[in-house]
Amino acid sequence: MKATNILIVGVGGQGIVAASDIIADMALTKGLDVKKSEIHGMSQRGGVVSSFVRYGEKIYSSIPFRDEIDFILSFEEMESIRAAEYINNDTIVIVNTQRIKPATLHSITEGYPDAKTSIKHDRLYLIDAIGEAKKTGNEKVVNSLMIGALSYFLHFDEADFMVSLQKRVKKMPDENRTAYNKGKELVKNYVL
Amino acid sequence: MVEKKLLSGDEAIALGAYEAGVACGFGYPGTPSTEILEAFATFKDVYAEWSINEKVALENATGVSLAGSRSIVTMKHVGLNVALDAFMTLAYTGINGGLVVASADDPGMHSSQNEQDNRYLGKFANVPVIEPSDSSEARTFTKQAFEISERFDLPVLLRITTRTAHSGSIVEFDLSNKPVKPKKKMDIPWDKYVMMPLNAKKRRVVLVKKQEELRAFAEITELNHEDAGETDIGFITSGVSYQYVREAFPGKAVFKLGLLNPLPLKRIDSFVSRVKKVYVVEEVEPYIEDYLNAAGIKVEGKSKIPLIDELNPDIVRSGILGTKQSNTLEAVKTPGRPPQLCPDCGHRGVFKVLNELKLTVAGDIGCYTLGALPPFSAMHTCIDMGSSINHAYGIIKAGEPSDKVVAVIGDSTFMHSGITGIANAVYNNGSMLTIILDNRTTAMTGRQPHAAAGDTLQGAPGHNVDIEALLHALGVMDVAVVDPFDGKNLKSLVEEYLKKQGVRVIIARRPCALMVKHG
Ligand SMILES: Cc1ncc(C[n+]2csc(CCOP(=O)(O)OP(=O)(O)O)c2C)c(N)n1
Numbered sequence: 001m002k003a004t005n006i007l008i009v010g011v012g013g014q015g016i017v018a019a020s021d022i023i024a025d026m027a028l029t030k031g032l033d034v035k036k037s038e039i040h041g042m043s044q045r046g047g048v049v050s051s052f053v054r055y056g057e058k059i060y061s062s063i064p065f066r067d068e069i070d071f072i073l074s075f076e077e078m079e080s081i082r083a084a085e086y087i088n089n090d091t092i093v094i095v096n097t098q099r100i101k102p103a104t105l106h107s108i109t110e111g112y113p114d115a116k117t118s119i120k121h122d123r124l125y126l127i128d129a130i131g132e133a134k135k136t137g138n139e140k141v142v143n144s145l146m147i148g149a150l151s152y153f154l155h156f157d158e159a160d161f162m163v164s165l166q167k168r169v170k171k172m173p174d175e176n177r178t179a180y181n182k183g184k185e186l187v188k189n190y191v192l
Numbered sequence: 193m194v195e196k197k198l199l200s201g202d203e204a205i206a207l208g209a210y211e212a213g214v215a216c217g218f219g220y221p222g223t224p225s226t227e228i229l230e231a232f233a234t235f236k237d238v239y240a241e242w243s244i245n246e247k248v249a250l251e252n253a254t255g256v257s258l259a260g261s262r263s264i265v266t267m268k269h270v271g272l273n274v275a276l277d278a279f280m281t282l283a284y285t286g287i288n289g290g291l292v293v294a295s296a297d298d299p300g301m302h303s304s305q306n307e308q309d310n311r312y313l314g315k316f317a318n319v320p321v322i323e324p325s326d327s328s329e330a331r332t333f334t335k336q337a338f339e340i341s342e343r344f345d346l347p348v349l350l351r352i353t354t355r356t357a358h359s360g361s362i363v364e365f366d367l368s369n370k371p372v373k374p375k376k377k378m379d380i381p382w383d384k385y386v387m388m389p390l391n392a393k394k395r396r397v398v399l400v401k402k403q404e405e406l407r408a409f410a411e412i413t414e415l416n417h418e419d420a421g422e423t424d425i426g427f428i429t430s431g432v433s434y435q436y437v438r439e440a441f442p443g444k445a446v447f448k449l450g451l452l453n454p455l456p457l458k459r460i461d462s463f464v465s466r467v468k469k470v471y472v473v474e475e476v477e478p479y480i481e482d483y484l485n486a487a488g489i490k491v492e493g494k495s496k497i498p499l500i501d502e503l504n505p506d507i508v509r510s511g512i513l514g515t516k517q518s519n520t521l522e523a524v525k526t527p528g529r530p531p532q533l534c535p536d537c538g539h540r541g542v543f544k545v546l547n548e549l550k551l552t553v554a555g556d557i558g559c560y561t562l563g564a565l566p567p568f569s570a571m572h573t574c575i576d577m578g579s580s581i582n583h584a585y586g587i588i589k590a591g592e593p594s595d596k597v598v599a600v601i602g603d604s605t606f607m608h609s610g611i612t613g614i615a616n617a618v619y620n621n622g623s624m625l626t627i628i629l630d631n632r633t634t635a636m637t638g639r640q641p642h643a644a645a646g647d648t649l650q651g652a653p654g655h656n657v658d659i660e661a662l663l664h665a666l667g668v669m670d671v672a673v674v675d676p677f678d679g680k681n682l683k684s685l686v687e688e689y690l691k692k693q694g695v696r697v698i699i700a701r702r703p704c705a706l707m708v709k710h711g
Contacts, residue, residue, distance in 0.1 A: 025198060028197075038359075046532050047530065060438040060439045065505050078526055081524050121521060
C-alpha cells in the first residue's frame with residue numbers, strides 16, 4: 001500500500017493545525033500508521049501555516065518527497081499558489097477561494113494573484129468554501145467543509161469524520177456534519 | 193488498558209516523564225519545547241511550574257533531585273545557554289533523584305535567533321545525550337533517560353529538534369500499570385555537592401572515570417541499533433534524519449544512534465568495516481562526523497549534506513546521489529506573508545512613537561521584535577533575551593546621546609533577565625530610558641503566565657511581582673505607566689523621559705489582544 005500524502009496550507013488563525021489533527025485521526029482510527037508535521041512558529045501573527053499528513057502501512061518521515069503529494073488542501077487562495085511547487089501531474093488541489101490580504105499588499109484587489117491563472121494544472125478544484133460555510137449559519141464550520149471536500153477522494157465517510165471531530169469539537173455537531181457533506185457535494189459536482 | 197494516540201514529540205516526552213514517576217517539572221517557555229511542560233502539567237499528582245528563567249528552572253530541579261525525587265527541566269536550545277552555569281557543574285556533583293534536561297534545537301530557525309546544536313553542549317558537559325526520532329521513541333527514551341541519569345549519577349540531556357517536537361506520530365502506552373516511584377531519601381553529602389576546589393578536583397576525577405563507564409554502556413545500549421540491509425552504501429544517523437534516510441534509501445544498512453554522547457565507537461567501527469561507503473546524515477553541525485573522524489573512523493557527511501537549515505527526504509536523497517529530481521510545477525512567485533503584530537496589539541502604539549521620534553532602539557525577543565519590520569522599522573538590535581537594556585547602556589557609555597537611545601523589552605523577558613541590567617545601570621550611574629512592553633503575558637510562545645502576570649502554570653493564583661515597586665526598590669527614580677493606545681500621552685511621556693537623567697523606565701501596559709480574545 002502506497003502512502004497517502006496530504007499537504008494542508010493556509011494562514012495563521014484558519015485552523016490548519018486542527019484540520020490536520022482531524023484528518024490524521026481519521027486515518028489512525030482506520031488502523032493505519034500516521035504521521036503529521038506542521039510548522040506554526042509565528043502562525044499566531046498571521047504568517048503562513050502548513051502541515052503534512054501522511055498515512056499508510058508504515059510511515060517513516062513525517063515530510064514526504066516533494067513530488068509525491070497526492071492532495072493539497074488550501075484554506076486560502078494565494079496560499080495554493082505558494083504551494084505550486086508541490087503539485088505533480090496527479091496531485092488533486094482543493095482551494096478555498098477565500099482571500100486574506102497579506103501585509104505586503106496594499107489592498108486585496110491590487111496585486112493579489114489569481115489561482116486559476118497562476119496554477120497551470122488540470123486537477124484544480126476552486127470552491128467558495130467560506131461562502132458556503134456562511135450559508136450554514138456559521139463560517140467556523142469551513143474546516144469541516146474542506147475536510148468533506150478532501151474526503152470525497154479518500155476512504156473516509158461521515159461517521160469517521162464525526163468521531164474524529166467530536167474528540168476535539170463538541171459544539172455545533174449538526175452544522176459541522178452538514179458542512180462536511182456540503183464539501184463532498186461541491187467537489188462531486190465540480191466541473192473541471 | 194492499552195491506548196494508542198497520535199502525540200507530538202513534546203507530548204510524548206511529558207508522558208514518558210509521567211510514567212517514569214517524575215514528581216516535578218520546571219521550565220521556561222520557548223518554541224518548540226513549550227508543550228512538553230504544558231502537557232506534563234496536566235497529569236495527576238505532579239508539580240509543574242513556569243520558572244522565571246532556565247537557570248532558575250534547572251536549579252529548582254536540582255533541589256528536587258537532591259531531596260530524592262525525579263525532575264524534568266524543559267527549555268529551547270538557547271535556554272540551555274542561560275542554564276549552562278548550573279548544568280556544567282551539575283555534571284561534577286551528579287544527582288540523587290534522576291534529572292533530565294529536555295532541550296529543543298530549531299534547525300531551520302523557524303522561531304529562533306540562532307541554529308545552535310546542543311549536542312555539543314552535552315558533550316562539553318560530559319553528560320549523556322539522548323535523541324529520539326519520533327514520538328514513540330520520545331516517550332521510551334525519556335523513561336530510559338531517567339534510568340541512565342540515576343545509574344550513572346549524572347544529569348541527562350534529552351535533545352530534540354523542531355520536527356520531532358512538533359510532528360505527530362503514534363504512541364502506544366498503558367497507564368493502568370504505571371509503577372509508583374517513591375521519593376528516595378534526601379542525600380546531600382557535602383563533599384559531593386560543595387564544589388569548592390578541594391571537592392571539585394575530586395569530582396572532576398569521578399566525572400572523567402564515568403566517561404569510561406558510559407563508553408562501555410554505549411556499546412551495549414539498545415538506544416543505538418543497526419538496521420540490517422544492503423551494504424553498497426550505508427548510513428549513520430540519528431533523530432529525525434533517521435526517518436529521512438529510511439524514506440530516501442529504503443533497504444540500505446543504517447546505524448541509528450539514540451545515544452549521542454558518548455558514541456559507540458566499536459560498534460560503529462564494525463558497521464563501517466562491513467559497508468562499502470558510509471555517509472553520516474545529520475542536521476546542522478558535523479557532530480557525529482567530526483567525532484568519528486577524530487576517532488580514526490573515516491566517514492563522509494557534510495560534503496554531501498548541508499550545514500544550514502533543516503533536512504528533508506528530498507535534500508537527503510539529492511545530496512547523497514548528487515541529482516535533483518523534480519516532477520512538479522515550478523514555484524510561482526507569490527506575495528510574501530510575513531508575520532505581523534496583531535491589528536489591536538498594544539506594541540503597535542509604542543513602535544509608532546519610536547518610529548516617529550527616529551530613536552536608536554535596542555530591542556529584545558518577543559512578539560515585539562516584529563517592531564523591527566515595516567511599517568515601524570523601529571528596532572536595531574535583538575540578540576538574546578534581556579540584552580536590550582545592556583545594549584542601550586553600552587551605546588550610551590560609548591558616548592551616544594542618551595536622549596536618542598531607548599531600550600524596549602517585554603514583560604516576560606524583563607522578568608527572565610532584564611532586572612539585572614537595570615540594577616547594573618542604577619549602580620554604575622547609568623543614564624538611559626527603558627520601555628517595558630507590558631502585555632501581561634508571554635505572548636510570543638503562546639501566552640504563558642509569568643512571575644509578574646497571571647496564575648501559575650497549574651492554575652493556582654500567582655503572587656505576582658509588582659514591576660513598579662520592583663523598579664523603585666532597584667533605585668529607579670522615574671517610573672511611569674501609560675496605555676500604549678493613548679498615543680498622545682505616550683509620545684509626550686517618551687519625549688519628556690528621554691531628556692531626563694539617570695535610569696528611567698516607562699511601562700507601556702495593555703493586555704495582549706489575543707488574551708482578551710481567547711483568555
Ligand atoms: C533564553 C531564551 N528562552 C526562551 C526564549 C523563547 N522566547 C522568545 S521571546 C520570549 C518571551 C516573550 O514574552 P514577552 O517578553 O513578554 O514579549 P511578548 O511576546 O509578550 O510581546 C520567549 C519565552 C528565547 N528566545 N530565549
